[in-house]
Amino acid sequence: MCGIVGYIGKQKAAPVILEGLKRLEYRGYDSAGVATLVDGRFELAKKAGRVEGLILSTPAQRLPGTTGIGHTRWATHGGVTDANAHPHLSSDGRMALIHNGVIENYASLKKFLVGKGYTFKSETDTEVLCNLIAYHYQKEPATSEGSRFMESVRKSLRHVDGTYGIAVMCTDCPAEIIAARKGSPLILGVGDGEYMLASDVSAIISRTQNVVYLKDGEMAHLTAGNFAITTLGAEDVSPVFDTVTWRVEDAELNGYAHFMEKEIFEQPDALENSMRGRFAEDGSTAQFGGLNLTAVDFRQIDRVHLLACGSAWHSCLVAEYLIERFARVPVDVDYASEFRYRNTPLGRNTLFFTISQSGETIDTLAALREAKRKGYKVLAVSNVVGSTIAREADGGVYQHVGPEIGVASTKAFTSQLLLGAMLALYIGRMRDMSFSDGSAYVQALKGVPNLVRQTLLLAPQLKAVARRYAHFHDFLFLGRLSLFPIALEGALKLKEISYIHAEGYPAAEMKHGPIALISEQCPSVFLVPSGEMFHKVVSSMQEIKARKGPVIAIAAEGCDLPAGLADEVVRIPECHEAVLPIIATIPVQLLSYYIAAELGRDVDKPRNLAKSVTVE
Ligand code: M6R
Secondary structure, three states, X not given: OOEEEXXXXXXXXXXXXHHHHHHHHHHOOOEEEEEEEEOOEEEEEEEEOOHHHHHHHOOHHHOOOOEEEEEEEOOOOOOOOOOOOOOXXXXXXXXXXXXXXXXXXXXHHHHHHHHOOOOOOOOOHHHHHHHHHHHHHHHOOOXXXXXXXXXXXXXXXXXXXXXXXXXEEEOOOOOEEEEEEEEOOOEEEEOOOOEEEEOOHHHOOOOOOEEEEOOOOEEEEEEOOEEEEEEOOOXXXXXXXXXXXXXXXXXXXXXXXXXXXXXXHOHHHHHHHHHOOOEOOOOOOEOOOOOOOOHHHHHHOOEEEEEEOHHHHHHHHHHHHHHHHHHOOOEEEEEXXXXXXXXXXXXXXXXXXXXXXXXXXXXXXXXXXXXXXXXXXXXXXXXXXXXXXXXXXXXXXXXXXXXXXXXXXXXXXXXXHHHXXXXXXXXXXXXXXXXXXXXXXXHHHHOHHHHHHHHHOOHHHHHHHHHHHOOOOEEEEEEOHHHHHHHHHHHHHHHHHHOOEEEEEEHHHHHHOHHHHOOOOOXXXXXXOOHHHHHHHHHHHXXXXXXXXXXXXXXXXXXXXXXXXXXXXXXXXXXXXXXXHHHHHXXXXXXXXXXXXXXXXXXXXXXOOOOOOOOO
């Protein structure tokens, strides 16, 4: 949530920062701004709207200088206006600040600063912090300007409650940036004679793959030829360098109309990468390198607790079904945001997993910390190497699907489904699952990329269906057992990118209320299982049809649907039970994508959303 970029080096800062902001825009796109530091003064350009708008309205020569900071905003405090866009300047003009996070005690700090004569142009909590730093700076005894600047930031942050990832410049320190983080991600990129700051690696991979992930409570002091990391308590920290494996092409459209479309079609390869090297040599189970738990530890577990938000939470519901079904271990699934406040009684031998594509979702991170505080081991499934959740977990599994830029999760979601299925297998094989059942399961998982490839061939059919249905204002998505979470996911996808109201329900629950919505104006998308549930779902379809509701059925090739029951039938390949949720996801992704595209929506940057939600 909110994108931060900073640059200090030999190049002109503004073009580097603007390119970084374009790559980070999926974190927030309410407004954008850049400030550079030239001859002891700030040059500032900021504007409500997209980065592109800022670029078009700002001639390059307006922002000279080789030191600068930039920001894309997802509004928290204050509306979407030019004045509320970052960077903010202190009222004495000495400090410029960008911020990701929320300063919770901003109101009392603001009152204090107003009493000291500071004035405010925006409604943001960020401007308060900026003025607070200016206040401490003018109070700080004049040692060197650099250490005076550092001390003023340090002192100010000690008075702040809340979360932040910040970068600050000071007019008295012409080639310096100070950055700090608590609860919001911040990465330092170390390039050839230049340093960059960013809230995620996609902003900097075109310039360097050499990064240092700042930890909570750490500060970075960048100068033209050097950098130092310290804690808020002024202790030195030795930097730990990491190498980013994502390539710059991974974060580009490569001919697709939208990142969401690209990411849907990337799924065969992405899923291949998620499972590569993760099957045991005997071919009967999964193996994971980074769980940091022994087989004996796993045997002692008598409960699994899964925590996540949004689509990742839907993937937990599928994992719950599969772990209970194949490993016979009871599973609880919680919204991460609820878990931390619910104070639920927990068993002794419970193993926690958090699932988060970004690894930065604040609710998931807080839930992880809460479970750890209670003495539990927490493992993480995450896509972003070095993300806060990945680092704070006791172990875990990386998804390896490459950067997911579209705000609507697609390839990360199916990879979470795949890894959930693999965990069910892994735990199951330590218990009662036989060698031959394990081997059949492994074979089924290995076939996933090809089945997904085959299912993607449905794209033209789903495009045509989308054209016929894009004008409806309400949809129901219905499924049972492991397909119920896919119904939830289908409804979420449609809502978030097309702004059409949609609800996901267990198919049999439909008659307990949502059936009141059914009319010729409300289509139902049925995820039809084969096997014992088939006839029950068909009965639910009959109930909809009897009330003139249009029906779109997504059913396996062998399912013998009564003639005339569905208005549209989308045939997916037959597959193993553990794989079915993945395959059934593909048509709902395509349907939502094509409806949104048909309606001309901004698919990759839907209104009000941001890719990673780093505020509570
Ligand atoms: O990065 P995370 O997986 O923790 O994100 C969780 C949700 O914010 C995310 O899945 C969100 O629901 C997506 N917009 C869904 O498409």
